[in-house]
Amino acid sequence: EVQLVESGGGLVQPGRSLRLSCTASGFTFGDDAMNWVRQAPGKGLEWVGFVRRKVSGGTTEYAASVKGRFSISINDSKTIAYLQMNSLKTEDTGVYYCTRWTGGASYSSNWGQGTLVTVSS
């Protein structure tokens, strides 16, 4: 069974940093792209960014709203995907979901339960 478990959320002041983790199991990590989506309180879904699968180079892409501040990386041996968030803004507040893109597709076939990030002074 595929499982994605996010952790690392919490309350952080504007301008500070936070790193989220997504621990994956139940599939061959590295064979699939790993993706992050967020949802502000009471709002819709917003794509954050993704890391391509190894066979596609393992490179990353980001939404314009987070480019230059957020970065995604993976630890193959621990099967963890990370979302490093720097220079946080109040508008980054929300639930952050880790998702899996199966094979070469770019839709999310599996989702974690989400972790809440609150950016506030």
Next chain:
Amino acid sequence: DIQMTQSPSTLSASVGDRVTITCRASQSIGDALAWYQQRPGKAPKLLIFQASNLESGVPSRFSGSGSGTEFTLSVTSLQPDDFATYYCQQYYSYNSFGQGTNLEIK
């Protein structure tokens, strides 16, 4: 960036009804469209991919159609569990989501 627009934003229906949600893309995306269902406090769940392909385990009362810029999600014979928020997502160029359709009980 590709903008996705869903309509309606809110839809009121009764158990047993048939409903349709529309999603329009700001440019042609072929059939690179997925639909998700999100219940309150839960993560979204994939229903449909490639515009019309039903994800494994999803009831056959859900169906998707369309290509290019206009897509629809239909649900026949609504069940109590179906009252939730639905999102379309394009994956032709990275990802972007529609704003969501809240399907509520009439």
